[in-house]
Amino acid sequence: MRQAEAPPTGKWTGPNHAGVKAVEPIQLPDPARRFAATAQRLEQLAEGHPMEAWLRFMAMLSRAQHDVATTLAPAASLGDASVSQAVEGRLPPLAADGHERDASWRDGLAMLLDQIGRHELPPEAHDAIEQLRRSDAAAREKLADQFLRGGLSAGDAAAAVYVAAALQVYFTGSAARLKAADLRLLEERGLCPCCGSPSVDGLITATGTTPGTRFLYCSLCSTAWNHVRAVCITCGGSRRLSLQGIEGDAGVVKAETCGECHTYAKLLYQVKDTKVDPYADDLASLGLDILVAEAGYARHAPNPLLLVGDGEAVEE
Incomplete structure (x- = not known):
């Protein structure tokens, strides 16, 4: 995923004169609602859809993400000084390809795999889950880096979907701990x-x-x-x-x-x-x-x- 090079020095440059309400430029996520809302919408859209089975699988994955986000809640906690330093240095504070991830994201991945593994899945899906379960921490971190920075091999694509889902939960929880006014x-x-x-x-x-x-x-x-x-x-x-x-x-x-x-x-x-x-x-x-x-x-x-x-x- 690409990173930006230089943010503007101001926090907002939109309209702010009498009679015009300035748009709130940044809205941070709510982990307690984000994945549940996606799951509910996917279940609604799946009804009669040509890709109904796949959309229902994605809804199941979103439900598992919600369980992780609201039960385990893996996330990083950045201090005010760290956020300020990143913003002043013209970098996003949670830079996906440079952020030093907290180990809690791997706990979230383990819980996500347990949740998904309880369902009836094709052999290929179960194989991908077992591949991740057998991998050690270093292998999981490497796969996460490859996903975030590019370079995933075709053989890792199936397993990377679950890594991506776990990282979404982790980064969503981490973003929710920031203050929009500081960004x-x-x-x-x-x-x-x-x-x-x-x-x-x-x-x-x-x-x-x-x-x-x-x-x-x-x-x-x-x-x-x-x-x-x-x-x-x-x-x-x-x-x-x-x-x-x-x-x-x-x-x-x-x-x-x-x-x-x-x-x-x-x-x-x-x-x-x-x-x-x-x-x-x-x-x-x-x-x-x-x-x-x-x-x-x-x-x-x-x-x-x-x-x-x-x-x-x-x-x-």
């Missing part, structure tokens, strides 16, 4: 101000003090941050942006394509469905990804839980 938006606005990871998609709000605002959602630590609309989150261009959708659907999810850098990012419209979830709806809209990819656009950044190789569905 700064990064200059490369498509990256998370907490951990420097790319966003999984953006949600266009329909409620709150500033409806119609775009918030990007971190693929790793679940932090949300404001990003101006009608600007490519990859290259910053605005001249050749287009919205693409699947004809005849409800219009909840669209792809914002950029003709300048030939990338795309998903946008979720809360006004079309108030129950939309950035993580669940991304997984359930893989058909849109396929169509946009066929048109020649590359995704801004992959969903970390789509490391399953061929995307083969699994049965509970």
